[in-house]
Amino acid sequence: MSEFKNIGLIGRTESVNAVTSLTRLMKFLEREGYSVVLEEEIAGAVRHSARVSAKEKLGELCDLVIVVGGDGSLLAAARALAKFSVPLLGINRGRLGFLTDITPDEVEQKVGDVLAGKYMAESRFxxxxxxxxxxxxxxxxxxxxxxxxxxxxxxxxxxxxxxxxxxxxxxxxxxxxxxxxxxxxxxxxxxxxxxxxxxxxxxxxxxxxxxxxxxxxxxxxxxxxxxxxxxxxxxxxxxxxxxxxxxxxxxxxxxxxxxxxxxHRLTLVHPLEHNFYEICRSKLGWAE
CATH class of the missing domain: 2.60.200.30 (Probable inorganic polyphosphate/atp-NAD kinase; domain 2)
Known part of the structure:
Protein backbone atom coordinates (compact mmCIF):
# COMPACT_ATOMS: atom_id res chain seq x y z
CA MET A 1 0.00 0.00 0.00
CA SER A 2 1.29 3.46 -0.87
CA GLU A 3 2.65 5.67 1.91
CA PHE A 4 1.01 8.58 0.09
CA LYS A 5 -2.77 8.64 0.44
CA ASN A 6 -3.75 12.31 0.37
CA ILE A 7 -2.23 14.09 -2.62
CA GLY A 8 -2.20 17.87 -2.91
CA LEU A 9 -2.09 19.55 -6.32
CA ILE A 10 -0.65 22.99 -7.08
CA GLY A 11 -0.32 24.49 -10.55
CA ARG A 12 -0.09 27.52 -12.82
CA THR A 13 -3.63 28.60 -13.64
CA GLU A 14 -2.42 31.11 -16.26
CA SER A 15 -0.93 28.28 -18.32
CA VAL A 16 -3.33 26.30 -20.52
CA ASN A 17 -0.79 23.48 -20.73
CA ALA A 18 -0.45 23.33 -16.96
CA VAL A 19 -4.23 23.20 -16.50
CA THR A 20 -4.40 20.37 -19.06
CA SER A 21 -1.74 18.42 -17.15
CA LEU A 22 -3.47 19.11 -13.84
CA THR A 23 -6.75 17.74 -15.17
CA ARG A 24 -5.01 14.64 -16.54
CA LEU A 25 -3.15 14.10 -13.27
CA MET A 26 -6.25 14.57 -11.14
CA LYS A 27 -8.22 12.01 -13.16
CA PHE A 28 -5.33 9.54 -12.89
CA LEU A 29 -5.06 9.94 -9.12
CA GLU A 30 -8.79 9.59 -8.54
CA ARG A 31 -8.92 6.56 -10.84
CA GLU A 32 -6.19 4.96 -8.74
CA GLY A 33 -8.12 5.60 -5.53
CA TYR A 34 -6.13 8.48 -4.03
CA SER A 35 -7.69 11.39 -2.19
CA VAL A 36 -6.98 14.62 -4.06
CA VAL A 37 -6.79 18.06 -2.43
CA LEU A 38 -6.68 21.04 -4.80
CA GLU A 39 -4.99 24.30 -3.92
CA GLU A 40 -7.70 26.95 -3.95
CA GLU A 41 -6.19 29.04 -6.76
CA ILE A 42 -6.43 26.16 -9.25
CA ALA A 43 -9.80 24.85 -8.04
CA GLY A 44 -11.66 27.30 -10.27
CA ALA A 45 -9.62 26.36 -13.34
CA VAL A 46 -10.50 22.64 -13.48
CA ARG A 47 -13.70 20.66 -13.23
CA HIS A 48 -13.56 18.61 -10.06
CA SER A 49 -15.26 17.19 -7.00
CA ALA A 50 -12.11 17.19 -4.87
CA ARG A 51 -11.44 18.92 -1.57
CA VAL A 52 -10.08 22.46 -1.80
CA SER A 53 -7.52 24.05 0.50
CA ALA A 54 -5.37 27.14 0.89
CA LYS A 55 -1.77 26.48 -0.18
CA GLU A 56 -0.41 26.74 3.36
CA LYS A 57 -2.95 24.20 4.66
CA LEU A 58 -1.90 21.54 2.14
CA GLY A 59 1.04 20.77 4.40
CA GLU A 60 -1.34 19.71 7.15
CA LEU A 61 -3.73 17.75 4.93
CA CYS A 62 -1.46 15.94 2.51
CA ASP A 63 1.22 13.23 2.47
CA LEU A 64 2.60 14.48 -0.85
CA VAL A 65 2.15 17.66 -2.88
CA ILE A 66 2.58 17.60 -6.66
CA VAL A 67 3.44 20.89 -8.37
CA VAL A 68 2.54 21.30 -12.06
CA GLY A 69 4.40 24.24 -13.58
CA GLY A 70 7.90 25.59 -13.76
CA ASP A 71 10.62 25.96 -11.18
CA GLY A 72 8.99 29.21 -10.04
CA SER A 73 5.84 27.32 -9.07
CA LEU A 74 7.86 24.83 -7.08
CA LEU A 75 9.84 27.60 -5.38
CA ALA A 76 6.59 29.21 -4.25
CA ALA A 77 5.30 25.89 -2.96
CA ALA A 78 8.56 25.27 -1.10
CA ARG A 79 8.41 28.64 0.66
CA ALA A 80 4.84 27.98 1.79
CA LEU A 81 5.16 24.31 2.75
CA ALA A 82 8.72 23.73 4.02
CA LYS A 83 7.70 24.06 7.67
CA PHE A 84 5.28 21.14 7.32
CA SER A 85 7.88 18.64 6.04
CA VAL A 86 5.50 17.49 3.30
CA PRO A 87 7.48 16.20 0.27
CA LEU A 88 7.12 17.90 -3.12
CA LEU A 89 7.12 16.33 -6.58
CA GLY A 90 7.41 18.48 -9.70
CA ILE A 91 5.89 18.07 -13.17
CA ASN A 92 7.51 20.44 -15.63
CA ARG A 93 5.24 22.85 -17.49
CA GLY A 94 7.78 25.66 -17.47
CA ARG A 95 11.09 26.20 -19.26
CA LEU A 96 14.32 24.84 -17.76
CA GLY A 97 12.84 22.58 -15.10
CA PHE A 98 15.78 21.99 -12.77
CA LEU A 99 13.37 21.20 -9.93
CA THR A 100 10.33 19.94 -11.84
CA ASP A 101 11.77 16.92 -13.60
CA ILE A 102 8.78 14.86 -14.81
CA THR A 103 7.67 15.65 -18.36
CA PRO A 104 3.94 16.00 -19.18
CA ASP A 105 3.82 12.92 -21.41
CA GLU A 106 5.06 10.60 -18.65
CA VAL A 107 2.76 11.75 -15.86
CA GLU A 108 0.92 8.47 -15.28
CA GLN A 109 4.04 6.30 -15.47
CA LYS A 110 6.38 8.42 -13.35
CA VAL A 111 3.83 9.57 -10.79
CA GLY A 112 2.57 5.99 -10.57
CA ASP A 113 6.10 4.78 -9.86
CA VAL A 114 6.55 7.38 -7.11
CA LEU A 115 3.25 6.44 -5.49
CA ALA A 116 4.31 2.78 -5.64
CA GLY A 117 7.42 3.63 -3.63
CA LYS A 118 9.85 3.76 -6.56
CA TYR A 119 11.44 7.13 -5.92
CA MET A 120 14.40 8.90 -4.38
CA ALA A 121 14.06 11.67 -1.79
CA GLU A 122 16.39 14.64 -1.61
CA SER A 123 16.73 17.13 1.24
CA ARG A 124 17.27 20.81 0.41
CA PHE A 125 17.73 23.71 2.80
CA HIS A 264 12.97 23.46 8.36
CA ARG A 265 14.25 21.56 5.32
CA LEU A 266 12.43 20.74 2.10
CA THR A 267 12.09 17.19 0.79
CA LEU A 268 12.03 16.88 -3.01
CA VAL A 269 10.86 13.61 -4.51
CA HIS A 270 12.31 12.42 -7.83
CA PRO A 271 11.90 9.36 -10.05
CA LEU A 272 14.58 6.72 -9.40
CA GLU A 273 16.55 7.60 -12.53
CA HIS A 274 16.97 11.25 -11.44
CA ASN A 275 20.53 12.39 -12.18
CA PHE A 276 21.78 15.89 -11.35
CA TYR A 277 24.59 15.75 -13.90
CA GLU A 278 22.27 14.60 -16.68
CA ILE A 279 19.99 17.53 -15.87
CA CYS A 280 22.97 19.90 -16.13
CA ARG A 281 23.97 18.34 -19.45
CA SER A 282 20.51 18.73 -20.95
CA LYS A 283 19.43 22.03 -19.38
CA LEU A 284 22.75 23.89 -19.68
CA GLY A 285 23.78 22.46 -23.03
CA TRP A 286 26.87 20.62 -21.83
CA ALA A 287 26.30 17.92 -24.46
CA GLU A 288 26.31 20.39 -27.34
Whole structure:
Protein backbone atom coordinates (compact mmCIF):
# COMPACT_ATOMS: atom_id res chain seq x y z
CA MET A 1 0.00 0.00 0.00
CA SER A 2 1.29 3.46 -0.87
CA GLU A 3 2.65 5.67 1.91
CA PHE A 4 1.01 8.58 0.09
CA LYS A 5 -2.77 8.64 0.44
CA ASN A 6 -3.75 12.31 0.37
CA ILE A 7 -2.23 14.09 -2.62
CA GLY A 8 -2.20 17.87 -2.91
CA LEU A 9 -2.09 19.55 -6.32
CA ILE A 10 -0.65 22.99 -7.08
CA GLY A 11 -0.32 24.49 -10.55
CA ARG A 12 -0.09 27.52 -12.82
CA THR A 13 -3.63 28.60 -13.64
CA GLU A 14 -2.42 31.11 -16.26
CA SER A 15 -0.93 28.28 -18.32
CA VAL A 16 -3.33 26.30 -20.52
CA ASN A 17 -0.79 23.48 -20.73
CA ALA A 18 -0.45 23.33 -16.96
CA VAL A 19 -4.23 23.20 -16.50
CA THR A 20 -4.40 20.37 -19.06
CA SER A 21 -1.74 18.42 -17.15
CA LEU A 22 -3.47 19.11 -13.84
CA THR A 23 -6.75 17.74 -15.17
CA ARG A 24 -5.01 14.64 -16.54
CA LEU A 25 -3.15 14.10 -13.27
CA MET A 26 -6.25 14.57 -11.14
CA LYS A 27 -8.22 12.01 -13.16
CA PHE A 28 -5.33 9.54 -12.89
CA LEU A 29 -5.06 9.94 -9.12
CA GLU A 30 -8.79 9.59 -8.54
CA ARG A 31 -8.92 6.56 -10.84
CA GLU A 32 -6.19 4.96 -8.74
CA GLY A 33 -8.12 5.60 -5.53
CA TYR A 34 -6.13 8.48 -4.03
CA SER A 35 -7.69 11.39 -2.19
CA VAL A 36 -6.98 14.62 -4.06
CA VAL A 37 -6.79 18.06 -2.43
CA LEU A 38 -6.68 21.04 -4.80
CA GLU A 39 -4.99 24.30 -3.92
CA GLU A 40 -7.70 26.95 -3.95
CA GLU A 41 -6.19 29.04 -6.76
CA ILE A 42 -6.43 26.16 -9.25
CA ALA A 43 -9.80 24.85 -8.04
CA GLY A 44 -11.66 27.30 -10.27
CA ALA A 45 -9.62 26.36 -13.34
CA VAL A 46 -10.50 22.64 -13.48
CA ARG A 47 -13.70 20.66 -13.23
CA HIS A 48 -13.56 18.61 -10.06
CA SER A 49 -15.26 17.19 -7.00
CA ALA A 50 -12.11 17.19 -4.87
CA ARG A 51 -11.44 18.92 -1.57
CA VAL A 52 -10.08 22.46 -1.80
CA SER A 53 -7.52 24.05 0.50
CA ALA A 54 -5.37 27.14 0.89
CA LYS A 55 -1.77 26.48 -0.18
CA GLU A 56 -0.41 26.74 3.36
CA LYS A 57 -2.95 24.20 4.66
CA LEU A 58 -1.90 21.54 2.14
CA GLY A 59 1.04 20.77 4.40
CA GLU A 60 -1.34 19.71 7.15
CA LEU A 61 -3.73 17.75 4.93
CA CYS A 62 -1.46 15.94 2.51
CA ASP A 63 1.22 13.23 2.47
CA LEU A 64 2.60 14.48 -0.85
CA VAL A 65 2.15 17.66 -2.88
CA ILE A 66 2.58 17.60 -6.66
CA VAL A 67 3.44 20.89 -8.37
CA VAL A 68 2.54 21.30 -12.06
CA GLY A 69 4.40 24.24 -13.58
CA GLY A 70 7.90 25.59 -13.76
CA ASP A 71 10.62 25.96 -11.18
CA GLY A 72 8.99 29.21 -10.04
CA SER A 73 5.84 27.32 -9.07
CA LEU A 74 7.86 24.83 -7.08
CA LEU A 75 9.84 27.60 -5.38
CA ALA A 76 6.59 29.21 -4.25
CA ALA A 77 5.30 25.89 -2.96
CA ALA A 78 8.56 25.27 -1.10
CA ARG A 79 8.41 28.64 0.66
CA ALA A 80 4.84 27.98 1.79
CA LEU A 81 5.16 24.31 2.75
CA ALA A 82 8.72 23.73 4.02
CA LYS A 83 7.70 24.06 7.67
CA PHE A 84 5.28 21.14 7.32
CA SER A 85 7.88 18.64 6.04
CA VAL A 86 5.50 17.49 3.30
CA PRO A 87 7.48 16.20 0.27
CA LEU A 88 7.12 17.90 -3.12
CA LEU A 89 7.12 16.33 -6.58
CA GLY A 90 7.41 18.48 -9.70
CA ILE A 91 5.89 18.07 -13.17
CA ASN A 92 7.51 20.44 -15.63
CA ARG A 93 5.24 22.85 -17.49
CA GLY A 94 7.78 25.66 -17.47
CA ARG A 95 11.09 26.20 -19.26
CA LEU A 96 14.32 24.84 -17.76
CA GLY A 97 12.84 22.58 -15.10
CA PHE A 98 15.78 21.99 -12.77
CA LEU A 99 13.37 21.20 -9.93
CA THR A 100 10.33 19.94 -11.84
CA ASP A 101 11.77 16.92 -13.60
CA ILE A 102 8.78 14.86 -14.81
CA THR A 103 7.67 15.65 -18.36
CA PRO A 104 3.94 16.00 -19.18
CA ASP A 105 3.82 12.92 -21.41
CA GLU A 106 5.06 10.60 -18.65
CA VAL A 107 2.76 11.75 -15.86
CA GLU A 108 0.92 8.47 -15.28
CA GLN A 109 4.04 6.30 -15.47
CA LYS A 110 6.38 8.42 -13.35
CA VAL A 111 3.83 9.57 -10.79
CA GLY A 112 2.57 5.99 -10.57
CA ASP A 113 6.10 4.78 -9.86
CA VAL A 114 6.55 7.38 -7.11
CA LEU A 115 3.25 6.44 -5.49
CA ALA A 116 4.31 2.78 -5.64
CA GLY A 117 7.42 3.63 -3.63
CA LYS A 118 9.85 3.76 -6.56
CA TYR A 119 11.44 7.13 -5.92
CA MET A 120 14.40 8.90 -4.38
CA ALA A 121 14.06 11.67 -1.79
CA GLU A 122 16.39 14.64 -1.61
CA SER A 123 16.73 17.13 1.24
CA ARG A 124 17.27 20.81 0.41
CA PHE A 125 17.73 23.71 2.80
CA UNK A 126 16.21 27.18 2.56
CA UNK A 127 17.30 30.61 3.77
CA UNK A 128 15.52 32.92 6.18
CA UNK A 129 16.00 36.66 5.67
CA UNK A 130 15.01 39.59 7.89
CA UNK A 131 15.46 43.37 7.71
CA UNK A 132 15.65 45.64 10.75
CA UNK A 133 15.70 49.45 10.86
CA UNK A 134 16.98 51.13 14.03
CA UNK A 135 16.57 47.79 15.77
CA UNK A 136 12.93 47.33 14.71
CA UNK A 137 11.74 44.66 12.24
CA UNK A 138 10.83 45.90 8.75
CA UNK A 139 10.16 42.65 6.93
CA UNK A 140 11.24 39.07 6.39
CA UNK A 141 11.21 36.34 3.76
CA UNK A 142 12.22 32.79 2.86
CA UNK A 143 14.18 31.57 -0.17
CA UNK A 144 14.92 28.16 -1.64
CA UNK A 145 17.13 29.62 -4.37
CA UNK A 146 18.59 32.92 -3.24
CA UNK A 147 18.38 36.18 -1.37
CA UNK A 148 19.46 39.11 -3.56
CA UNK A 149 20.39 42.67 -2.69
CA UNK A 150 20.07 44.90 -5.76
CA UNK A 151 19.51 48.56 -6.71
CA UNK A 152 15.79 48.14 -7.38
CA UNK A 153 14.20 50.54 -9.88
CA UNK A 154 17.40 52.37 -10.78
CA UNK A 155 20.62 50.95 -12.18
CA UNK A 156 23.03 52.53 -9.73
CA UNK A 157 25.95 51.14 -7.79
CA UNK A 158 25.17 50.51 -4.13
CA UNK A 159 27.45 50.25 -1.10
CA UNK A 160 27.13 47.82 1.78
CA UNK A 161 29.14 46.12 4.54
CA UNK A 162 29.21 42.34 4.74
CA UNK A 163 29.78 40.30 7.90
CA UNK A 164 29.91 36.48 8.09
CA UNK A 165 29.54 34.87 11.52
CA UNK A 166 30.24 38.24 13.10
CA UNK A 167 33.50 38.75 11.20
CA UNK A 168 33.86 41.72 8.86
CA UNK A 169 34.42 40.59 5.25
CA UNK A 170 34.39 43.79 3.16
CA UNK A 171 32.74 47.03 2.22
CA UNK A 172 31.63 46.57 -1.35
CA UNK A 173 30.43 48.89 -4.09
CA UNK A 174 28.58 46.93 -6.76
CA UNK A 175 25.18 46.32 -8.34
CA UNK A 176 24.40 44.05 -5.40
CA UNK A 177 24.99 40.62 -3.93
CA UNK A 178 23.46 37.16 -4.44
CA UNK A 179 23.40 34.82 -1.43
CA UNK A 180 22.54 31.43 -2.89
CA UNK A 181 21.85 27.89 -1.69
CA UNK A 182 23.13 24.92 -3.73
CA UNK A 183 19.62 24.72 -5.20
CA UNK A 184 19.93 28.31 -6.44
CA UNK A 185 23.46 27.86 -7.79
CA UNK A 186 22.03 26.93 -11.21
CA UNK A 187 19.76 29.99 -11.26
CA UNK A 188 20.59 33.71 -10.89
CA UNK A 189 23.90 32.98 -9.16
CA UNK A 190 25.07 31.06 -12.22
CA UNK A 191 24.25 34.01 -14.47
CA UNK A 192 26.30 36.21 -12.12
CA UNK A 193 29.38 34.02 -12.53
CA UNK A 194 28.94 31.78 -9.49
CA UNK A 195 29.89 28.08 -9.34
CA UNK A 196 27.48 25.19 -9.78
CA UNK A 197 27.09 23.42 -6.45
CA UNK A 198 25.77 19.89 -6.04
CA UNK A 199 22.41 19.93 -4.20
CA UNK A 200 23.78 17.71 -1.42
CA UNK A 201 26.40 20.27 -0.37
CA UNK A 202 25.91 22.04 2.94
CA UNK A 203 27.25 25.33 1.61
CA UNK A 204 26.21 28.84 0.58
CA UNK A 205 27.75 30.93 -2.19
CA UNK A 206 27.96 34.72 -2.24
CA UNK A 207 28.15 36.19 -5.75
CA UNK A 208 28.88 39.93 -6.22
CA UNK A 209 26.92 41.62 -9.00
CA UNK A 210 29.25 43.68 -11.20
CA UNK A 211 31.60 44.69 -8.36
CA UNK A 212 33.59 47.91 -8.69
CA UNK A 213 36.84 46.01 -8.00
CA UNK A 214 37.86 43.17 -10.31
CA UNK A 215 39.30 41.22 -7.37
CA UNK A 216 35.83 40.61 -5.89
CA UNK A 217 34.96 37.00 -6.57
CA UNK A 218 32.30 34.53 -5.44
CA UNK A 219 32.87 33.06 -1.97
CA UNK A 220 31.64 29.63 -0.85
CA UNK A 221 31.08 29.23 2.90
CA UNK A 222 29.55 26.73 5.31
CA UNK A 223 25.80 26.29 5.17
CA UNK A 224 25.56 27.09 8.89
CA UNK A 225 27.05 30.56 8.35
CA UNK A 226 25.11 33.64 9.41
CA UNK A 227 25.27 36.79 7.31
CA UNK A 228 24.77 40.43 8.19
CA UNK A 229 24.61 43.12 5.53
CA UNK A 230 24.51 46.77 6.51
CA UNK A 231 23.17 49.06 3.80
CA UNK A 232 25.59 51.96 3.27
CA UNK A 233 24.70 55.36 4.73
CA UNK A 234 25.58 57.27 1.57
CA UNK A 235 23.58 55.34 -1.04
CA UNK A 236 21.64 57.61 -3.38
CA UNK A 237 19.12 54.85 -4.04
CA UNK A 238 17.11 52.56 -1.78
CA UNK A 239 18.29 48.99 -2.45
CA UNK A 240 15.81 46.15 -2.68
CA UNK A 241 16.24 42.75 -1.06
CA UNK A 242 14.30 39.87 -2.61
CA UNK A 243 13.78 36.17 -1.89
CA UNK A 244 13.63 33.94 -4.97
CA UNK A 245 12.82 37.09 -6.96
CA UNK A 246 9.43 37.15 -5.25
CA UNK A 247 9.21 38.52 -1.71
CA UNK A 248 10.58 42.06 -1.83
CA UNK A 249 11.60 44.65 0.78
CA UNK A 250 12.79 48.18 0.01
CA UNK A 251 15.64 49.07 2.36
CA UNK A 252 17.03 52.40 3.54
CA UNK A 253 20.58 53.47 4.42
CA UNK A 254 21.60 51.91 7.73
CA UNK A 255 19.18 48.99 7.51
CA UNK A 256 20.52 45.61 8.65
CA UNK A 257 19.80 42.49 6.60
CA UNK A 258 20.31 39.13 8.32
CA UNK A 259 20.36 35.80 6.51
CA UNK A 260 20.76 32.28 7.83
CA UNK A 261 19.71 28.72 7.12
CA UNK A 262 16.05 27.95 7.82
CA UNK A 263 15.53 25.31 10.52
CA HIS A 264 12.97 23.46 8.36
CA ARG A 265 14.25 21.56 5.32
CA LEU A 266 12.43 20.74 2.10
CA THR A 267 12.09 17.19 0.79
CA LEU A 268 12.03 16.88 -3.01
CA VAL A 269 10.86 13.61 -4.51
CA HIS A 270 12.31 12.42 -7.83
CA PRO A 271 11.90 9.36 -10.05
CA LEU A 272 14.58 6.72 -9.40
CA GLU A 273 16.55 7.60 -12.53
CA HIS A 274 16.97 11.25 -11.44
CA ASN A 275 20.53 12.39 -12.18
CA PHE A 276 21.78 15.89 -11.35
CA TYR A 277 24.59 15.75 -13.90
CA GLU A 278 22.27 14.60 -16.68
CA ILE A 279 19.99 17.53 -15.87
CA CYS A 280 22.97 19.90 -16.13
CA ARG A 281 23.97 18.34 -19.45
CA SER A 282 20.51 18.73 -20.95
CA LYS A 283 19.43 22.03 -19.38
CA LEU A 284 22.75 23.89 -19.68
CA GLY A 285 23.78 22.46 -23.03
CA TRP A 286 26.87 20.62 -21.83
CA ALA A 287 26.30 17.92 -24.46
CA GLU A 288 26.31 20.39 -27.34
Missing amino acids: LLDMSVTRSGKPVGKGTALNDVVLHPGEFIRMIEFDLYIDGQFVYTQRSDGLIISTPTGSTAYALSGGGPIMHPKLDAIVLVPLNPHTLSSRPIVVEGSSEFKIIVGEYNTTKPYVTCDGHEQIITKPGDVIRIHKKP
